[in-house]
Amino acid sequence: MSNSRKTKTRRDSDSVDINPKRMKSEDEDNSEKKENSIVTSDTSLNISEQLLSVEHNLATELRKITFRLPVEYVYSPLEYAFNIHTMYVQKYCNTVKKILFLGMNPGPWGMSQTGVPFGEISMVRDWLKICGHVGKPAKEQPNRKVTGFQCTRSEISGKRLWGLFQELCKSPEKFFEHAYIHNYCPIALMNKKGCNITPAEIKGPEIQILHSACDKALADAIKILKVEIIIGIGGYAEKRAQLVVQSSKLPVKVLCLPHPSPRAVNNKNWSEKATQKLSEFGLLECFTA
Numbered sequence: 559m560s561n562s563r564k565t566k567t568r569r570d571s572d573s574v575d576i577n578p579k580r581m582k583s584e585d586e587d588n589s590e591k592k593e594n595s596i597v598t599s600d601t602s603l604n605i606s607e608q609l610l611s612v613e614h615n616l617a618t619e620l621r622k623i624t625f626r627l628p629v630e631y632v633y634s635p636l637e638y639a640f641n642i643h644t645m646y647v648q649k650y651c652n653t654v655k656k657i658l659f660l661g662m663n664p665g666p667w668g669m670s671q672t673g674v675p676f677g678e679i680s681m682v683r684d685w686l687k688i689c690g691h692v693g694k695p696a697k698e699q700p701n702r703k704v705t706g707f708q709c710t711r712s713e714i715s716g717k718r719l720w721g722l723f724q725e726l727c728k729s730p731e732k733f734f735e736h737a738y739i740h741n742y743c744p745i746a747l748m749n750k751k752g753c754n755i756t757p758a759e760i761k762g763p764e765i766q767i768l769h770s771a772c773d774k775a776l777a778d779a780i781k782i783l784k785v786e787i788i789i790g791i792g793g794y795a796e797k798r799a800q801l802v803v804q805s806s807k808l809p810v811k812v813l814c815l816p817h818p819s820p821r822a823v824n825n826k827n828w829s830e831k832a833t834q835k836l837s838e839f840g841l842l843e844c845f846t847a
Contacts, residue, residue, distance in 0.1 A: 606648045608782045613643075613744065616775040620745050623764050629755055631699045633746040635664055638693035638704065639673030645688045646674045650734040654784040657737040657841065659719075659815075660776075660795040663757055664746040666702045668713035675741045676791075678716030679709055685724050701752040718818035719791070722829050726845040736844045740779060742798050743772050758794045773798070777806045785810055787841070792817030813839055 603611070617636040625632060636643055664670045672682045673692065683689045692706030719739070727733040747755040757768060776799070780788070788803070788810055790796025796814040803810045815835055818828050836842045 604652060605654065605782060606651050609651055609779060610644060610647055612775050612778045612782065613647075616771055617744060619771040620743075620768065623767050625747065625760070625764055626762060628749040629747045629760070630750040631695070631697055631702070631748040631752070633664065633670050633695045633702075633704070633748070634744065635669050635671075635673045635746075636744045638695050639669075639671075639706070641673075642682075642688060642690050642692055642706075643673035645690065646677075646682075646686070649688065650686070650730065651738055651783070655734075655736065655738040656785070657787045657789060657844065658780065658783060658785045659737060659739045659789050659791055660799055661739065661741045661791045662794050663741055663743040665713045665715060666746065666748075666752075666754060667709060667711040668716040669741065669744075670702070670746045671704060671706055671709045671713075675739045676713070676716035676719045678713045678720060679707060680712070681716060681720035681724070683707060685720060686730055699748055699752040702748060714820045715818045718828050722818075722832055723845060725829070726833070726842075733845060738783065742776060742795050743768065756794070769798070773802050773805070776802045777808065780806075780808055780810060787811045787813060787839075789839075790814045792819075 613636055617634055621634065621637075661675050665676070667679075668677045669675050671677065671679060671692065672688075674682050674686065674688065689707050692704060694704055698704065723733045743757050747757070747760070749755055757765070757772075760768065779785075780802070786809075788799040790799050790812065791814075793814065796812060799810075799812045802808070803812055813835075815832050816822065816825065816828065818832070819825065833842065836845065
C-alpha cells in the first residue's frame with residue numbers, strides 16, 4: 559500500500575503537461591515578446607543612426623549593379639568618405655525635418671570629395687565645420703582624383719546652394735532646425751574621359767535596379783525624418799520624389815527649385831531666384847532669423 563502510494567506520487571511528479579494548445583499559446587506569447595523586443599530595439603535607434611543604416615544598405619545595393627559603357631567609373635562617397643558623411647548626419651540630422659532638399663547625385667568636386675551632399679570644400683569645412691580624412695574610390699579616374707579636403711577645385715552648385723542658406727540663416731543650426739539636404743542617388747558616374755553621366759542619362763536594365771533601390775531608400779528616409787515637404791533641386795530630383803511619394807502613398811508635398819548649376823540655361827542670379835521661390839512656397843520664414 560505504501561509502495562503503491564509512493565509509485566503514484568513519483569509518476570505524478572514526473573509527468574509533463576503536453577497539451578498542444580498550451581504549448582502553442584506559450585510559443586505565440588514568446589514569439590510576440592520577441593517581436594516586441596525587436597521593435598523596441600529598432601525604435602530606440604536615434605534618427606541619425608536609422609538614416610545611416612538606410613544609406614549603408616543603399617550603397618551596398620548599388621555596388622551590385624554592373625553599369626555598361628559609357629560608364630567607366632563609379633564613385634561611392636558613402637563608402638570611401640563614410641566617416642565624413644557620418645559626421646554630417648550625426649551633427650545635423652538628429653531631429654525630424656519638415657523640409658527635405660533633394661539633389662540628384664554627387665558632383666566631382668562636391669560630395670565626391672567630401673561625402674556631404676553639394677559639399678563644396680569651403681562650405682563644408684568653414685560653415686558646416688566638418689573636416690577629416692577621405693579615402694579613395696576603388697577605381698579612380700586620372701582627371702577626377704579624390705583628394706578630399708585637399709581638393710583645390712570648387713563645386714559652384716554646392717557653393718551656391720549652401721551659400722544661399724548661409725546668407726539666409728547665418729548659422730547652420732538655423733537651417734537644420736527645419737531642413738536637411740540629401741541626395742536621391744549617392745553615386746557618381748563617369749565615362750572614360752571623366753565626364754559626368756547623370757542617372758537621367760543611364761539606359762538599360764541597370765537604371766531600373768538603381769531606381770528601385772534609391773526609391774526605397776528615399777521612402778525610408780522620408781518616414782524616418784517625418785518629412786512634410788520635399789524640394790527637388792532640379793527636375794530629375796523633383797520627378798523621382800513625386801513618384802516615390804505617389805507609389806508609397808506618403809502625405810508629402812513635392813516642390814522644385816531650379817538647379818544651381820552654372821551650366822543650366824538662364825541661371826544667372828540663381829540665389830535671388832531661389833529666394834523668390836522659397837518666398838512663393840511660403841517657406842522663407844523657416845530660414846530667416
